[in-house]
Amino acid sequence: MPTGIDKRPSPEELLRRVQxxxxxxxxxxxxxxxxxxxxxxxxxxxxxxxxxxKERGEDVVVxxxxxPLTPDLEALMSTLEYIPVLKETYAGNExxxxxxxxxxxxxxxxxxxxxxxxDNPPGxxxxxxxxxxxxxxxxGVSVITAVNLQHIEEHQDAVERITGKRARQTVPERFLxxxxxIVLVDAAVDDMIKRAGDREPVDLRRRLSELRELALLLxxxxxxxxxxxxxxxxxxxxxxxxQERILVCVTPxxxxxxxxxxxxxxxxxxxxxxxxxxxxxxxxGAKDQATMDAxxxxxxxxxxxxxxxxxSDPIAAIIRFAREQKVTQIFVGHSAPDRWKEMWSRSPVxxxxxxxxxxxxxxxxxxxxx
Amino acid sequence: xxDSAEALQSDAxxxxxxxxxxxxxxxxxxxxxxxxxxxxxxxxxxxxxxxxxxxxxxxxxxATIAKTADLExxxxxxxxxxxxxxxxxxxxxxxxxxxxxxxxxxxxxSNVPGSPRLKRWEDVMVLLQAGIDVFxxxxxxHLESLNDEVWHITGVRVRxxxxxxxxxAADEVVLVDLTAEALQNRLHRGVVYTAEKAxxxxxxxxxxxxxxxxxxxxxxxxxxxxxxxxxxxxxxAPGRTPTARPQTEAPARHERILIxxxxxxxxxxxxxxxxxxxxxxxxxxxxxxxxxxSGRAGTRSGALEKHLSFARNLHIxxxxxxxxxxxxxxxxxxxxxxxxxxxxxxxxAHAFWGGVWSTVHKVVRQARDREITVVAERLR
Numbered sequence: 001m002p003t004g005i006d007k008r009p010s011p012e013e014l015l016r017r018v019q020x021x022x023x024x025x026x027x028x029x030x031x032x033x034x035x036x037x038x039x040x041x042x043x044x045x046x047x048x049x050x051x052x053x054k055e056r057g058e059d060v061v062v063x064x065x066x067x068p069l070t071p072d073l074e075a076l077m078s079t080l081e082y083i084p085v086l087k088e089t090y091a092g093n094e095x096x097x098x099x100x101x102x103x104x105x106x107x108x109x110x111x112x113x114x115x116x117x118x119d120n121p122p123g124x125x126x127x128x129x130x131x132x133x134x135x136x137x138x139x140g141v142s143v144i145t146a147v148n149l150q151h152i153e154e155h156q157d158a159v160e161r162i163t164g165k166r167a168r169q170t171v172p173e174r175f176l177x178x179x180x181x182i183v184l185v186d187a188a189v190d191d192m193i194k195r196a197g198d199r200e201p202v203d204l205r206r207r208l209s210e211l212r213e214l215a216l217l218l219x220x221x222x223x224x225x226x227x228x229x230x231x232x233x234x235x236x237x238x239x240x241x242x243q244e245r246i247l248v249c250v251t252p253x254x255x256x257x258x259x260x261x262x263x264x265x266x267x268x269x270x271x272x273x274x275x276x277x278x279x280x281x282x283x284x285g286a287k288d289q290a291t292m293d294a295x296x297x298x299x300x301x302x303x304x305x306x307x308x309x310x311x312s313d314p315i316a317a318i319i320r321f322a323r324e325q326k327v328t329q330i331f332v333g334h335s336a337p338d339r340w341k342e343m344w345s346r347s348p349v350x351x352x353x354x355x356x357x358x359x360x361x362x363x364x365x366x367x368x369x370x
Numbered sequence: 371x372x373d374s375a376e377a378l379q380s381d382a383x384x385x386x387x388x389x390x391x392x393x394x395x396x397x398x399x400x401x402x403x404x405x406x407x408x409x410x411x412x413x414x415x416x417x418x419x420x421x422x423x424x425x426x427x428x429x430x431x432x433a434t435i436a437k438t439a440d441l442e443x444x445x446x447x448x449x450x451x452x453x454x455x456x457x458x459x460x461x462x463x464x465x466x467x468x469x470x471x472x473x474x475x476x477x478x479x480s481n482v483p484g485s486p487r488l489k490r491w492e493d494v495m496v497l498l499q500a501g502i503d504v505f506x507x508x509x510x511x512h513l514e515s516l517n518d519e520v521w522h523i524t525g526v527r528v529r530x531x532x533x534x535x536x537x538x539a540a541d542e543v544v545l546v547d548l549t550a551e552a553l554q555n556r557l558h559r560g561v562v563y564t565a566e567k568a569x570x571x572x573x574x575x576x577x578x579x580x581x582x583x584x585x586x587x588x589x590x591x592x593x594x595x596x597x598x599x600x601x602x603x604x605x606x607a608p609g610r611t612p613t614a615r616p617q618t619e620a621p622a623r624h625e626r627i628l629i630x631x632x633x634x635x636x637x638x639x640x641x642x643x644x645x646x647x648x649x650x651x652x653x654x655x656x657x658x659x660x661x662x663x664s665g666r667a668g669t670r671s672g673a674l675e676k677h678l679s680f681a682r683n684l685h686i687x688x689x690x691x692x693x694x695x696x697x698x699x700x701x702x703x704x705x706x707x708x709x710x711x712x713x714x715x716x717x718x719a720h721a722f723w724g725g726v727w728s729t730v731h732k733v734v735r736q737a738r739d740r741e742i743t744v745v746a747e748r749l750r
Contacts, residue, residue: 184545188392190542206600213600216545216592216596223582227579353734358746360744365741
């Protein structure tokens, strides 16, 4: 992908943005409480926020809540107006469907919707509850809702690997990302184990811990996206954020395999991003070209974000690219030792170290080094 | 000659604490850490658990103060310092009272000079060692390893810090999350600070960008804490990587990181960075300083002593070596100690041909058989 492209929006793009903004201004606001497992207390947080908003004078109704209620939920519900869900049966299965028509008629300022991931039976307005919520938002009604990690579509595989189970009903991550606010409902794993009273605490502890980590990282990613949007729309430049971004520079001569794998491992450990760049060289021999192709294939296999740069000055190209991409660490390999050459010139690695004043540079051994 | 790290660590923790530590982690004042801590304490009290408040900072927040109803308070100790009277947590009184659970607000607080211990977290260690469970509150920006990032993002150099190992050793770290927008609303409504202070806060530290960045940091750090506790569980966990990436990598070798200390002020940044990477890679972390002169003991500069003791406080094993050729001494030590990565600081551009730079370049040339990281200056 080329870098330094013209980022000014076209008139069509500007118009689209204005229209999107107008639509957004009319739309209700979406707030999501994200939990990592049942019983972390999402519903409580949702109802408690409803209660507080009502106390501050906002018009709040509950459009769905999971029965039976615990005593503390019961106490909260008693302070709030409820538009009951419609109970429907289809092919022997029981469904609970939001009474969207009643919500439209009542038209509150804020609507609380528990269990965002529910499916609707065939023949209803939308196949999924989150689509109902989308319609409600379009009517200018704000929605506060709650959902668990296992119901986020894109995380199904990961959750199944951890729990061995797959949730039937899902919400796409893009809907979560479209939320104005997302709040992670955290709870100590110990407290969850006590609540569950499980007989195999070690397994349960691991399962819950892994789910918890995934949920925390998902929330962090969503918030990172929000931060980027905010900074972009306010023209603020943040040089390095809280996320590690590792750039591996590959050449036909360096031991790219070790560097790429280390880059992947480091990026994973930091839950950061892995980027790979290659400054195109002309007149590569067949052997070097084959090495280069293999290196790039490995980079793609390791799910790196691969960029090919065109520039006569490789060091300048790498530094410019790294700064643009808010890279925090550059991984670079020693070229093959050439002591005679080093006597009279600075090596590219020396030049890179000197130029990268604001980025960590990690230099990797050359495979031919004893 | 090499300083033994073990001896220096022992005064902080001599025996594993018997009490359990639970940390309520937030990203700013006003997110609700203390409120949630009190809420859980009330729940325990209702179940008949013996809970006391060791230290509570009300900040004039009414809903939080209401949450302390019916909880027993241990009176604070009054300390005189330079003509003023300060109030600190009374550790002796708590030890004498010996509750099952003690609430200690503001974990990162520094005690007034003349107190038995410099830091409140050290007071908490004493309570834990006496078998008392402790609930405490902490903001993510007070973690030592994040100090430079927080400074870079917010422009604020946080002075009161807690070494990461203290929080890593906690039994539970729970995130208290609130959106930046909700926190700003709280500020507007005067829940967090008085109107004037709130206005100032929102113009400086509590901007939406700062709060969002800190919040992301808190989420990521909590994930890191959860992961650290998982690796303590015996068997390897299935499905470690959250994505469906093919497992092409060989099992990771055990990393050992060596941080090279100099007298330069930026050494503090280098130490934090090296230690942070070591923590994330589950690597061993050592630090070394090479004295060039053959001088007598006791001639070490104050700056260097500060860096050495800072490193030890972060549980980094420190060594001081003598050698005419600094680069060679570092590289030989690295080989001897099976170091996999050497961490070096950089010097200003003007020093390219001399001093530190030549050491950096010499190490880069001589240690071609291992990884070397030259750490960024991280200026704002």
